[in-house]
Amino acid sequence: MQKIPETKPPTKQDLKKFMQLVWSTKISKGLIAIGLAGSLLTTLTQLMIPLATQQFIDGIEFDQFAPWMVALIIGIFIFQVIFNGFSNYVLHKIGQRVVAGLRTFLWNKVIKLPVSFFDQHASGEVVSRITNDTTIVQNLISSFFPQFINGILSLTGIFIILVLMDWQMTIVMLTAVPLALIMTRPLGKKIAKVSREMQDETALFSGKIQQTIAEIRLMKSSTAEQYEQDKGQEDITKLYQIGLKEGKYMAIISPLIYTLMMGVMVFVIGYGGVRVAQGIMTTGQLVAFLLYLFQIIFPVITFMNFFMQMQKAAGATERISGILDEQEEARQQGKEKNIADLPIIFDQVSFAYEAEKEVLQSISFETRPGEKIAFAGPSGGGKSTIFALLERFYTPDSGEIRVGDDPIEQIALNSWRSQIGYVSQENAMMSGTIRSNVSYGLPDAESVSDERLWEVLEMAYAKEFVKQFPGQLDEPIGERGLKLSGGQRQRINIARAFLRDPKVLMMDEATASLDSQSEEKVSDALKKLMDGRTTFVIAHRLSTIVDADKILFIENGQLTGVGKHDELLKTHPLYRSFAHQQLKNE
Structure with missing residues (x-):
């Protein structure tokens, strides 16, 4: 399986990709403007609080106190709460719209990707992209981005006000900014890198957990609990160690910032006290300075959090974009074509899942309708x-598959697959009801009548056991149909094939899971279904194919024998050996 890319710091290109990804969700610019306007009003009210406090204190000190001062402060706090709440809601709504848009893009993309994509990517990794990575982007937009904007507005406003109030005190206070950057920047980079590493490892761990839970019966039957416990503990320990590393850096940087801010505050109070004693500034102005200093602390911390979250979002964007950039199946490209009365031809077809490991070598054969x-x-x-x-899960590496005179690539994929009925030995089922599984994939599934469903279930010898369920057609069958037996699942799959009324049948030992009585009846029904249709059968038991019009013997990726059963018995030694071993025991 393909691994998540190695951790690396975000670049300007990452930021550009992130913005392109966000804008691709077509979020409302008007909604953004409203949210930012709310942030601006919130910042303005926050900036007014220290000035109103200054008036209040100086009013008491100089016997100029008036009740309107108290009302002004209360009013400012009320407006600040209203504007802040409104702004947070609007920006949260924007974030939710973005994450909904991204998840829609990803889900629509994933279900249109070819099977080869899922051969290369673990299912848990793909799920993590749709859930975890989109949530990271949403958090950045709805939480960290508004705080970042508010921080910029606050610092700008505070700097202007402080310069106007007392430029000398402002210079003293701002000396802490470059000092803070020098002290915290290296640690900030390390924290961002560790956070990204934690994100990546968590995604891998989630994928492994999902895979184990999905195959819980295999684990139990294989008595692999101890193996999975040890493997899980190894991953948990790795996450724990990364978390400790992050905690170590945070344990250093937090006291540094706290000590720096407290030092600046003590210095400002001391220097401001001297200026108050000298009559250069009032007590209210000193308190306002201290309040603005507190307001500076929050944006500084916000900036650190924003850039760390931006690191995570850059990685999430890279992985989301990686999926969105994948080549989809060309489902609508090509022509509509009825394949019922046309021959299907394999012409020198070769194929390999991996380079230089051919699975099929120059396979050629032709089927008549x-x-x-x-x-x-x-x-x-x-x-x-x-x-x-x-x-058409894969495309041949060389050679050609044709329907009549047309390569199958020239037929629209939807048109091609809609004319094929496939019953596999894997008993593939979706969680849901019997009704939804029998009609699964049909464009008019909801309009299929109960009478028609019962008809195909009876043809597949499934009506009797479905009638016994309390919910009958609407009986839930559990995840992957686990409430049904293997034979029952197979008969539901056969009923689905009946309902699709396909032009071409493909059966991978379709009766393998049935008991002898059911097999006999289902085989009779399948013979009716096969009548007049081209049928491909993979046989694990030769007794099921002795009546085939043509048997193709495949070994080591090569076609080594073609003919009817009696012909191959005479001309093909390995087929004859297979037949003697199997048929004499049946």
């Missing part, structure tokens, strides 16, 4: 790969 074509041979020979190529 309505034929039953069976594939036999040792496991791992390439039979399932031929099915995957027919389903």
Whole structure:
């Protein structure tokens, strides 16, 4: 599986990508303007609080106190709460819209990606992109970005006010800024790097957990609890160590900032006290200076948090963009074509999942409409790969697959797959009800009548057991159909194939999970379904394909024999060996 990219600091290009990603969700510029206006009003009211406090204190000191001063301070606090709450809500709404837009983009993209993408990426990693990474982007926009904007506005406003009040005191106070940057910048970079590392490792850990839980029955039946416990503990320990590293840096930087700010505050109080004693400034002005100093502390911390979150968002953006940049299946490109009465031709088809490891080598054969074509041979020979190529999950590396005179790539993918019915040995099911599984994928699934559903269930020998469920057609079957037996799941899959009324059937030992009585009835139903349709069958038991019009024997990726059952018995030694081993026991 492909790993998450190595941690690296964000660049201007990362910021550009981030902004492009955010704007691609088409968020309302008017909503942004309203949110920023609310932030501006919040900042203005916050800046007025120290000035109003100055008037209040000086009014008491110089016997000029008036009740309106108290009312003014209370009014400013009320307005500050209203503006701040309104601004936070609007910006949070923007963040939620962005994350909803990104998740929509990602989900729509992921379901249109080719099977080869999922061969290279763990499912947990893909899920993490849709959930965790989009949440990081949302947090930056709805929480950290507003704080960053408020911080810039606050610092700008505070600097102007302080210069007008007392420029000498302002210079004294601002000497702490470059000192703080010098002391904290190296540690800030290390914290950002560790935070990014924590994010990456958490995503990998989430993927591993999801995979283990999804295959919980395999783990239990394999008595692999101890193995998974040890593996999980190893990952948890790694996350713990990264967390400790982050805590170590925070343990250094927090006291540094606190000591620096307290030192500046003590110095300002001492220097300001001298200036008050000299009559150069009033007590109210000194208190206002201290209040503005407190207001400076919060933006400085906010800036640090913002840039650390920006580090995370840069990594999230990179991974989200990586998925969005993937090539989709060209589902609508090509022409609509009825394939019912056309031959399907493999012409010198070769294919490899990995370079220089060919799974199929120059496979050539032709089917006539309505034929039953069976594939036999040792496991791992390439039979399932031929099915995957027919389903167009992959494209041949060389050679060509044609329908009539047209390469299958020239037929629209939706048109092609809608005419194929596939029943696999894996009993693939979706969580939901029997109804939703039988009609799964049909464009008019909701309009399929109960009568039609019961009809196809009866054809698949599934009606009897479905009738016994309390919910019948609406009976929940659990995740991946785990409330059903293997044979029941297979019969639901066969019913789905009946309902699709396909032009071409593909069956990977479709009756393998059935008991002998069910197999006999389902086989009869399948014979009716196969009538007049081209059918491809992967056979693990030769008894199911002895009546095939053509048997293709595949071994080591090569087609070594073609013919009917009786012909191969005479001409193909390995097929004859298979037949003697299997048929004499059946």
